[in-house]
Amino acid sequence: MFTGIVDGFATVFDIKKKKKIHNLTTKLPSTLCKNIKIGDSIAHNGCCLTVKKIENYYIMCDIIEETLKSTNLGFLKIGENVNIERSVKYGDEIGGHIISGHVTNTVEIVKILNSDNNYILWLRLKNKNLKKYIFKKGFICLDGISLTVGNIIEDKFCVNIIPQTLFHTTIRNKKHGSLMNIEIDFYTQTIVDTTERLINEKNINIL
Template sequence: MFTGIVQGTAEVLAIEEKPNFRTHIVRLPGDMLPGLALGASVAHNGCCLTVTEINGDQVSFDLVKETLRITNLGDLKVGDKINVERAAKFSDEIGGHLMSGHIMTTAEISKILTSENNREIWFTLQDPRQMKYILHKGFIGIDGISLTVGEVTKTKFCVHLIPETLTRTTLGSKRLGQRVNIEIDPHTQAIVDTVERVLAQRDAASVATVAAGSE
């Protein structure tokens, strides 16, 4: 599990491509290295990956076909930077919201509005069917950052970013058209799916009652 509080950014140093598979090496910030071991979990733009090799501050991770398909990690090039966070410990402060590191879809940056000390970014989901899970003032994970949803329309949503978020994460350098990873709050998803299921069952029962009464 992760908290959505990004610990730093890491530069992609090397990428090894194989059929439907990729290994990339990143330079982790020094304060993330103590206690790091093979098999540890580190979120890359919110996507949980496993440490496969450690050489000083250069750490390797493997990306399988499904990860490359669903996330924006397949878009990375050498020199790019990503948001990183190590897995949370039981004693850690949960400053954001609990996140699993399982990316559901990506979103494209469709609008950026900048004013003094503020930035508003609008996103369009790759899978519009998942807009039902994005609610005004709800939680969402964007490239591993725990954020509160601002305005929501039928097809888009926005978040409001403070200078600290822009400085600490990669969102400060994002441009129109770039993709970000999206993790939906699982509690919101569970509630929406449950309500839909209950309503569907109620509608089916009503249709059955009407049909029986007409016989």
């Protein structure tokens, strides 16, 4: 489990591409290496990966085919930075919102508005079936970052980025057309799906 408060950057050091799986090696900052061990869960751009190997500040994780298809991890390049968050431990503060690390899909950046102390990203849903889970002022997780939804227009929505988030995550490196991982808020999805199911069951009973 994660909170959407990014701990720092990791730099992609090596990618070994095999059939239906990638072996990803990243270099962590020393501050994130304390007590890390094989089997730990670490979110890379919001995607929960399991540590397979550790050498000093370098960790290796496997990215399976399904993850490559549904996230932006398959497009990573050597030297690129990814957002990193270590899993929550008992007693940790939940600074953002509850995140599973199971990325739903990707969204595409269609507009970046940047002015003094005001940075807004507009994003388009690739999977339009996710629109029913996007609510103004609702939680959303993008590349592992807990954010709040702003305006919504058709299959597009925006998020406002505060300076702290802009300078301490990979958002500052994003461009028009960049893909970001999206994880729908679990509680929002549960409420919407349950409501839909109850309405459908009621309609069936009426018939």
